[in-house]
Amino acid sequence: MPTETRQRQVDRSRETRRKLMAATVECLVERGWAGTTTTMVAERAGVSRGAQLHHFRTRGELVAAAVEHLGAESVLQLKERASRVGGSTAAVVELIADFYASDLFTAALELWVAARTDPELSAVVVPLQARIGRETHRLAVELLGADETRPGVREAVQITLDLVRGLALANQLTDDARRRERLVRHWAQMLEAVL
Amino acid sequence: MPTETRQRQVDRSRETRRKLMAATVECLVERGWAGTTTTMVAERAGVSRGAQLHHFRTRGELVAAAVEHLGAESVLQLKERASRVGGSTAAVVELIADFYASDLFTAALELWVAARTDPELSAVVVPLQARIGRETHRLAVELLGADETRPGVREAVQITLDLVRGLALANQLTDDARRRERLVRHWAQMLEAVL
Numbered sequence: 356m357p358t359e360t361r362q363r364q365v366d367r368s369r370e371t372r373r374k375l376m377a378a379t380v381e382c383l384v385e386r387g388w389a390g391t392t393t394t395m396v397a398e399r400a401g402v403s404r405g406a407q408l409h410h411f412r413t414r415g416e417l418v419a420a421a422v423e424h425l426g427a428e429s430v431l432q433l434k435e436r437a438s439r440v441g442g443s444t445a446a447v448v449e450l451i452a453d454f455y456a457s458d459l460f461t462a463a464l465e466l467w468v469a470a471r472t473d474p475e476l477s478a479v480v481v482p483l484q485a486r487i488g489r490e491t492h493r494l495a496v497e498l499l500g501a502d503e504t505r506p507g508v509r510e511a512v513q514i515t516l517d518l519v520r521g522l523a524l525a526n527q528l529t530d531d532a533r534r535r536e537r538l539v540r541h542w543a544q545m546l547e548a549v550l
Numbered sequence: 551m552p553t554e555t556r557q558r559q560v561d562r563s564r565e566t567r568r569k570l571m572a573a574t575v576e577c578l579v580e581r582g583w584a585g586t587t588t589t590m591v592a593e594r595a596g597v598s599r600g601a602q603l604h605h606f607r608t609r610g611e612l613v614a615a616a617v618e619h620l621g622a623e624s625v626l627q628l629k630e631r632a633s634r635v636g637g638s639t640a641a642v643v644e645l646i647a648d649f650y651a652s653d654l655f656t657a658a659l660e661l662w663v664a665a666r667t668d669p670e671l672s673a674v675v676v677p678l679q680a681r682i683g684r685e686t687h688r689l690a691v692e693l694l695g696a697d698e699t700r701p702g703v704r705e706a707v708q709i710t711l712d713l714v715r716g717l718a719l720a721n722q723l724t725d726d727a728r729r730r731e732r733l734v735r736h737w738a739q740m741l742e743a744v745l
Contacts, residue, residue, distance in 0.1 A: 387667035389584050461666070464719075468663045471656070471722050472582035481723050488720075510736040514713060517733065521716030525683075527666050528676050538712065541705040545740060 372410050372420075374400040379421035383462040388469035393417060419479040422466055425459050426487050430494055437498045444550060445543040447498045448515060452539045455523040456532075463487070464527070491516060501550055511549040518542060567605050567615075569595040574616035578657040583664035588612060614674040617661055620654050621682050625689055632693045639745060640738040642693045643710060647734045650718040651727075658682070659722070686711060696745055706744040713737060 378400035382391040393414050397407045411417035433454050440446040454460075470480035495512050496503060503509040522538065525531045573595035577586040588609050592602045606612035628649050635641040665675035690707050691698060698704040717733065720726045 385667070387664070390667060464663060467719070467722055468659060469582070472580070472585065477723060484723055507736065510733055513729070513733055514737055517716035517720065518709060518713045519716070520719055521712035521714070524662070524715055524719060525712065527662055528672060528679060534708070538705055538708055541702065542709055545744075549740075 368410075371400075371402055371406055373424075375402055375407060375410060375417065376421035376424045378402075379418055380425050380458065380462045383418065383421075383465045384458045388418075388465040391418065391465075413475075415473075415476045415479045418466055418476075419483050422459070422463050423483055423487075425462065426490075429454060429457070429459050430490060433494065434498075442498070442500060444499060444547040445540060447495075448519075448543040448546060449536075449539055451495060451498070451515065452519040452522060452535060455519040456526045456535065460520075460523045461527065464524070499546075499550060507549050511546055515542065515546060563605075566595075566597055566601055568619075570597055570602060570605060570612065571616040571619045573597075574612055575620050575653065575657045578613065578616075578660045579653045583613075583660040586613065586660075608670075610668075610671045610674045613661055613671075614678050617654070617658050618678055618682075620657065621685075624649060624652070624654050625685060628689065629693075637693070637695055639694060639742040640735060642690075643714075643738040643741060644731075644734055646690060646693070646710065647714040647717060647730060650714040651721045651730065655715075655718045656722065659719070694741075694745060702744050706741055710737065710741060 375396060378396045379391065382396055382399060386395075391414070393407060393411075394404070396417065397404050400407075407417075411420060433450060437447060437450055440450060466476070466480055467484065470477040492512065495501075495516060499512065499515075501508050501512050503512070519539070522531070522535045526535065570591060573591045574586065577591055577594060581590075586609070588602060588606075589599070591612065592599050595602075602612075606615060628645060632642060632645055635645065661671070661675055662679065665672040687707065690696070690711060694707065694710075696703050696707050698707070714734070717726070717730045721730065
């Protein structure tokens with residue numbers, strides 16, 4: 356097969372994956388885990404069932420890949436935005452909090468909750484959760500310029516992430532943005548004193 | 551109808567409600583929202599479908615009543631335990647964190663997440679969430695002996711609750727107790743300094 360043709364196939368295949376993953380996250384956000392069927396995702400993505408099955412054998416695989424993909428994309432976005440706002444603790448904490456209060460968190464939450472009572476899904480989601488947790492921690496340390504060898508710094512970074520996760524949860528049913536902003540500002544001051 | 555007979559009926563009716571609510575929370579924890587059908591709850595509670603419908607017309611009503619009931623019971627338990635451990639900030643924060651990392655939170659989480667994509671359930675859950683939020687805040691203020699007129703105290707109490715909510719979420723798929731204990735101890739020290 357000529358190189359150009361092969362490259363076109365690789366591109367097309369990558370584009371199909373990307374469409375399927377984007378449609379999956381949209382479905383999770385709009386309809387939740389129960390409403391995210393492989394049929395609905397294929398339709399929304401404009402991809403045939405055969406092509407879908409070629410890329411992802413099960414709903415669990417598809418959904419985990421989608422969340423991981425979105426997570427990786429969001430991390431890039433977050434880094435890019437962080438480089439623009441400058442490195443003040445308040446600005447970085449606000450960025451991280453907004454990152455959590457996004458569709459990515461909503462999609463991931465659907466997945467975490469469904470995995471709790473679905474062993475097959477859990478097998479996919481538990482390692483994914485651990486990986487996202489580690490990466491987010493590393494990114495927060497980097498963005499905050501935190502020196503984790505100093506006492507209390509590692510804990511303060513972890514508290515930041517657990518706090519924004521709790522705040523993101525409070526944002527699922529109602530718009531909690533004003534309260535979140537106020538608490539994030541307050542926490543950023545406390546964190547600043549520790550760092 | 552003689553008073554004694556009427557009293558017996560009232561007792562029996564209350565006992566039926568209690569059984570249905572307990573079975574509902576068990577179902578939510580074991581099987582999640584999707585697996586919590588009214589038929590399964592009635593069976594588990596040993597209550598006829600007719601009796602169940604007499605008390606709760608819809609699955610949403612049943613489930614919201616169950617979470618509210620468990621919430622009220624848990625608040626009583628929490629107060630009782632708090633009176634035994636004494637009022638140190640560390641002990642109280644630990645109690646609150648354990649309270650959140652319980653079956654009540656798991657059941658409530660199933661409900662919050664399902665309500666996000668189910669308008670009928672959302673109509674029941676949004677006011678419930680607001681009520682539980684207010685009551686938990688009031689209880690935390692009371693247990694911590696916090697003076698919210700002092701600057702930063704109200705925010706610190708809210709941060710406590712959002713933090714333990716985030717920690718509880720991290721505990722859904724894997725046992726996160728050790729990390730939680732460490733962070734809770736650390737936060738309690740920071741909170742103590744504010745209070």
